[in-house]
Amino acid sequence: MSDVVPDEAAQVKKVRRRKPRGRGLRTKSGCTTCRKRHLKCDEEKPECRQCKRNQKSCVYPQDDHSAERQSTSPGAESQQQLIEDHGVDSLVSMGKQQYVEEMDFMLDNTPPQPAYSASVPPEAGLNHAAYSGISQTYDPSLTISYNNPSPHGSTTSSALQNVDLATARWFEMFAGDADLDLGALPLLDNVHYDTVPSSTHAQMYTQDSQAQMATGDPPTTALSPSAARTLHGTSRTSNVSHDGVLHTTTEDMYWRSQEALRLQPLESFLFQHFVHSISRWLDLFDPHRHFSTVVPRMAVHNIGLLYAILSLSARHLSLNPDLSMEHSFTRRDAIEYYHQSLGYIHKAMQYKSYNTSMEHLSTTLMISAYEMLDGSSREWERHLQGVFWIQRSLVNHGDSGGLKAAIWWSWLCQDIWAAFREKRAVFTFWQPQRTFADLDSWELAARSLLNFARVVDYCSRVHLQDANFTVAQSVQAADKLLATLDDWSQHRGAEFLPLPYTTETSDSFFAPIWIHPEPFGVAMQVHYAARILLYLHRPMVKGPGEFMKSQASLFRAVDQICGIAASMTQSHANILSSQCVFIAGMGTHDVEKREAIVKLLQDCRHRTGWPVDSLEDELRAYWLDS
Numbered sequence: 075m076s077d078v079v080p081d082e083a084a085q086v087k088k089v090r091r092r093k094p095r096g097r098g099l100r101t102k103s104g105c106t107t108c109r110k111r112h113l114k115c116d117e118e119k120p121e122c123r124q125c126k127r128n129q130k131s132c133v134y135p136q137d138d139h140s141a142e143r144q145s146t147s148p149g150a151e152s153q154q155q156l157i158e159d160h161g162v163d164s165l166v167s168m169g170k171q172q173y174v175e176e177m178d179f180m181l182d183n184t185p186p187q188p189a190y191s192a193s194v195p196p197e198a199g200l201n202h203a204a205y206s207g208i209s210q211t212y213d214p215s216l217t218i219s220y221n222n223p224s225p226h227g228s229t230t231s232s233a234l235q236n237v238d239l240a241t242a243r244w245f246e247m248f249a250g251d252a253d254l255d256l257g258a259l260p261l262l263d264n265v266h267y268d269t270v271p272s273s274t275h276a277q278m279y280t281q282d283s284q285a286q287m288a289t290g291d292p293p294t295t296a297l298s299p300s301a302a303r304t305l306h307g308t309s310r311t312s313n314v315s316h317d318g319v320l321h322t323t324t325e326d327m328y329w330r331s332q333e334a335l336r337l338q339p340l341e342s343f344l345f346q347h348f349v350h351s352i353s354r355w356l357d358l359f360d361p362h363r364h365f366s367t368v369v370p371r372m373a374v375h376n377i378g379l380l381y382a383i384l385s386l387s388a389r390h391l392s393l394n395p396d397l398s399m400e401h402s403f404t405r406r407d408a409i410e411y412y413h414q415s416l417g418y419i420h421k422a423m424q425y426k427s428y429n430t431s432m433e434h435l436s437t438t439l440m441i442s443a444y445e446m447l448d449g450s451s452r453e454w455e456r457h458l459q460g461v462f463w464i465q466r467s468l469v470n471h472g473d474s475g476g477l478k479a480a481i482w483w484s485w486l487c488q489d490i491w492a493a494f495r496e497k498r499a500v501f502t503f504w505q506p507q508r509t510f511a512d513l514d515s516w517e518l519a520a521r522s523l524l525n526f527a528r529v530v531d532y533c534s535r536v537h538l539q540d541a542n543f544t545v546a547q548s549v550q551a552a553d554k555l556l557a558t559l560d561d562w563s564q565h566r567g568a569e570f571l572p573l574p575y576t577t578e579t580s581d582s583f584f585a586p587i588w589i590h591p592e593p594f595g596v597a598m599q600v601h602y603a604a605r606i607l608l609y610l611h612r613p614m615v616k617g618p619g620e621f622m623k624s625q626a627s628l629f630r631a632v633d634q635i636c637g638i639a640a641s642m643t644q645s646h647a648n649i650l651s652s653q654c655v656f657i658a659g660m661g662t663h664d665v666e667k668r669e670a671i672v673k674l675l676q677d678c679r680h681r682t683g684w685p686v687d688s689l690e691d692e693l694r695a696y697w698l699d700s
Contacts, residue, residue, distance in 0.1 A: 119134065358646065449686030660693070
């Protein structure tokens with residue numbers, strides 16, 4: 075045959091591929107305000123014509139970070155592109171669902187690198203070593219949910235960009251809440267820290283300070299929460315210790331002071347209230363009490379964390395005026411400290427070592443706890459999700475150890491209650507590798523929270539009436555969770571057993587059950603609350619016999635929760651205890667028991683001032699509807 079097969083390569087026509095919008099078509103010039111508003115910027119400094127005419131704050135982005143991405147993975151490049159395209163200060167203007175999808179995609183497709191090494195090349199002109207905080211080394215035995223392999227690998231740079239992206243989103247939610255409370259925020263360069271001259275207080279974050287860092291000269295700063303305080307960074311070595319570990323990174327000096335901050339008497343009172351009172355319910359399942367020992371010591375060297383603590387204490391005392399006879403605090407006082415913390419965080423976010431630090435992680439938890447006390451479910455919900463993003467990017471979980479684990483468990487405790495109220499699943503998907511047999515008593519007590527979280531996840535699927543969640547699957551899932559609860563119960567030690575308790579002076583309807591220390595009693599309440607939710611949501615498919623057996627178990631769980639609550643006197647255990655008592659109230663139809671449960675909730679609220687809106691009123695409404 076004379077037919078000649080043409081060369082396949084010759085038949086391929088060159089197709090001119092259009093550049094993606096993130097690679098060249100979108101301008102990178104102009105101030106961030108004009109870029110966010112899609113306006114042409116004349117780039118006049120210090121204020122462009124568009125911003126001057128519209129009375130907008132004019133902020134220019136830092137120098138191009140292109141060198142930062144030379145060795146990053148494709149996932150990391152996409153994250154950096156998102157930050158460049160939208161800007162840190164404009165991420166909140168994106169549609170929430172769009173941002174959440176982009177955020178989750180990036181975190182899923184670019185697993186974070188847990189260990190931060192001093193060998194990371196300098197970024198963005200900053201001469202700094204990366205932060206190597208406590209417990210940063212990641213255990214490779216983690217479940218695949220937290221350690222998905224990537225074909226692109228993982229780099230330290232991509233891990234840091236994960237954290238930066240999560241921090242940016244959390245900060246935008248944080249700043250938005252502050253706007254609602256006190257109106258528009260002032261320009262952060264104009265925030266006055268009492269009597270400190272603006273030319274001095276801004277030095278910590280100006281280009282001049284970056285030049286000092288590049289030359290190796292330590293900055294001198296004068297940020298202070300009051301006129302009586304100064305913050306000085308006078309050495310390359312920071313004396314702040316996290317669980318006894320010293321850090322000596324150069325960049326840390328720009329957001330962590332070497333000398334301890336000095337407090338005025340009123341601020342010292344708020345600080346001591348946090349150490350002696352609030353930290354105890356944050357440390358509920360932590361035998362090492364990191365929030366009362368480590369966090370206060372970090373706070374006196376980090377003004378942002380200190381302001382967050384003062385804000386939380388002021389809000390708690392405004393809800394509990396009986397705890398402060400010599401001083402009076404209002405919600406406005408707490409909001410002012412909230413604003414001060416916001417101003418500091420906005421500045422410190424430019425330093426990657428801050429975004430991955432224990433100070434930053436602790437501050438996010440303080441803000442979340444503040445929102446819980448403040449009683450705004452919407453703001454609290456968004457903060458919890460923001461803290462989840464940050465912790466996820468840092469690969470932080472319940473077995474991280476040290477302060478990182480303490481923060482995670484305290485956050486989970488908050489998220490469980492918020493998820494239960496909103497009928498949603500909890501944010502975390504961590505699956506621990508250690509079994510109950512591998513845990514000590516305190517770890518087993520904390521693990522009761524994770525069991526409870528999985529039950530809340532199950533209940534959320536029932537409430538959603540998921541078409542793919544059949545009755546048979548629902549029964550199977552509930553039985554599996556009950557088996558997990560039984561397994562947990564079989565591993566309990568003597569610490570979980572009740573001690574003799576006199577009932578002569580008790581006026582409670584329920585027989586008091588005294589378990590000491592009280593955190594182990596709370597763990598038992600959490601355990602029985604999880605059982606009650608399963609009994610209330612699990613379909614009954616085996617007839618009256620199964621129903622009667624379930625009811626008997628439910629009534630026993632109610633008596634156990636309320637009996638333990640009747641013996642509690644310490645306020646630090648009452649917040650979580652009251653949540654369990656509320657769930658117990660959902661499981662009883664007895665009129666006398668209901669009234670006794672209402673009294674228990676009132677007693678808990680009197681001791682803690684939480685919640686702002688009474689649970690007893692909400693429970694009465696539930697009884698009317700049921």
